[in-house]
Amino acid sequence: MAKAQDATGSEDLMFQPLCAVFRRFLKREGLKFTPERAISLDAVLAKENVFEAGTLYDEIRTAGHHVSRATLYRTLKHLQDAKIIAEVLIDSKQAHYELCFGKKPVGHLVCVDSSQVTEFTSPQIEELRDRICEEHGYEPVSVRLVVYGVSPQARDDNV
């Protein structure tokens, strides 16, 4: 269990393939791999679903680490550039993100009652992206699909 406790801020992070991806990205861009960036990436990797910057900040603090809000926001931007996370458009008030590395584009099903977000996949998402872009002469970059509905569970609660 005695792993080198180094500047990464986490004993397990170094074994995450995504950590290497991020380090390569940073090097390629002439940027630096700092303890704060390691802590931030670690917190992101712990998320299984959509998350917000504020939540991530709180979780980092709760875990006993310290990364300032400013640094966290700056790191989230780099993680987007590195294509490790992507923005998810849930609402217009606040940014939501999720891990996207190596994944095909996914859609999100949001319960209008409980705000619970469920991810789903469908080949039609990419088809639609490419077809629409082709029809308009655009070069495809990305897609966001969000479906809103009432979950069975929320409907039961409101009887």
Add this chain to the structure above:
Amino acid sequence: MAKAQDATGSEDLMFQPLCAVFRRFLKREGLKFTPERAISLDAVLAKENVFEAGTLYDEIRTAGHHVSRATLYRTLKHLQDAKIIAEVLIDSKQAHYELCFGKKPVGHLVCVDSSQVTEFTSPQIEELRDRICEEHGYEPVSVRLVVYGVSPQARDDNV
């Protein structure tokens, strides 16, 4: 041309079917049709594309009318409830809206370079919404589809 210049704030507004829709909605909800709401609706009806609250505010002021920001935001909320406008998820910083009354759900094609927004329709949008909801036992409410790409025009500019 001598139309009654009344509390609606616009001579033409009363002839807009959507004005009647809004008035009926307000009455049904026990709310009031005020000059400020008339001016706001009028400004919304003049928009042909996606718009933001801030732009709308400026346009109302430029047109020589006065509606406070607070009232405009409150009215936009009612217009959403009345299903006259709908939020469009372009980015997570600021709300974007568009007229939606009597329209099927549409998608939006956004140029990542110029931020220009083009609307498109596709029967697949509704199909997808209903299929996904059915698969998860959800009751469908709405959908948002945003495709990002580089417009031919933006590509030319960046050569």
Add this chain to the structure above:
DNA sequence: CTTGCTGCAAAAGTTTTGCACACGT
């Protein structure tokens, strides 16, 4: 040692809210 990075505090921008007064219905 050179560049970039961090934290802090302040700024910026959008949206919301409390309150006193005004106004549709």
Add this chain to the structure above:
DNA sequence: ACGTGTGCAAAACTTTTGCAGCAAG
């Protein structure tokens, strides 16, 4: 009259930025 609506100014929030000192490559 009653219950809403309005404006204003302040508050609430998320995100960004300037700057002085600090650290990774």
